[in-house]
Amino acid sequence: MTTQTQTLRTVAGIINSVETLEGAGFLVRRPFPKSSFSEFDPFLLDELGPVNQKPGQAKGAPDHPHRGFEIVSYVLDGRLEHKDSVGHAGLLNPSDVQWMTAGAGVVHSEMPEAEFTRTGGRLHGIQLWVNLQYGSVKPKK
Template sequence: MEPTATATATATATATATATIATTRHVAAVLPPDHTHEGQGFPVRRPFPTSRLPFLDPFLMVDQVGPVRLGPGEAKGAADHPHRGFETIAYVLDGDIEYADSTGHRGIVRPGGVQWLTAGSGVVHSALPTEDFLRTGGLQHNLQIWVNLPAAHKGDAPRTQNRGPAEIPVVRTPEGSSFKVVAGSALGVTGPFDTRVPVTVVHAALAPGDEAELPVPAGHNAAVYAMTGSAYVSGRPLDDGELAVLGDEGALVRLTGGPIGADLLFLAGEPIGEPVVRSGPFVMNTEEEIARAWEDHASGRLGRAGGRRQTP
């Protein structure tokens, strides 16, 4: 779903008017990513959690896979694994992800699509390249974002929300930039996902030298991650792979594309303010709850993703 030209112009005008009366959040820190491997051994670039930033309440993790061009047989994914106590967002930019989980959901996330999985009380799922992509290879690029759940929702029944690219609103500017609003509201549009915690997730593709402003809700933690290219965030340089953590004060963040432009991930969320105890695929409030999660998984109470891989 894309706004009409009128909607785009209105959103841009609204943002410009807001800029004249709102204050800009400064950049509190610029942090480099860690590099690691996940799943079946695919490399990821991770702005957090790191030793410098364990989490950004309510966000627990951002992993970037690629962009990398793979040959036939080189694509890897994540076989059956459990989650409990939080939500995962899988955003596919290039390539694809075939998923299956212990609630019986199966499907494929195509380029531009998003799967929002609320693990809640516990789910086992897999996320693998399709047989077609594995056979032919191609460009692979995706993001995995983890969002914590408050204690009151950690026992919720697992839920999967899937949206294709046509269902996620995009606002475009005359200068060639685009803003894909996955969750929350920005630039006059609202993302299609029902979230347990108020969050804003925007993929900002900035043209070289183009400027834009995104709203930051009061009291929300916020950050900007450079997926590719370079940019300026509230006047401070941000290079490929770096994370700009924003300060607490201000109602907007100002973004400017660098010499080749940039693909940026903007995150803002209302902090939960509860203890975070994590162990691998589980995020709870106490060590006892973590131990129980491992016991439940070992005993099979979280189920199995199961079933033969489905071909597209």
């Protein structure tokens, strides 16, 4: 029987997020861009909301590209419709998780579901972006 040794690590630092509007105007909290951006690789994190949307107010992210990332989305509140340029589509409800690999590139959209837009409600989710090119190939310019 072998014994594994555990090494305790300490937090290197805390970086506060910046609130910004993304896509068609929805609130995102993002810890970048910052001068310490290189310390995030290979992981980045977005927080979508939380925001309470009035009826007809919900906005999303229309078609936009991603390349070189694995994006893991987790919906806490609200409902989002996902569509991408390779034919995938689906509805994300609270507690749903979606993985999207955008290795060579994909165009996708994340929009509030029609009924959620009509009625309003709380929208909240997180996205973890994993850099697929970390430590090997530098991103193309």
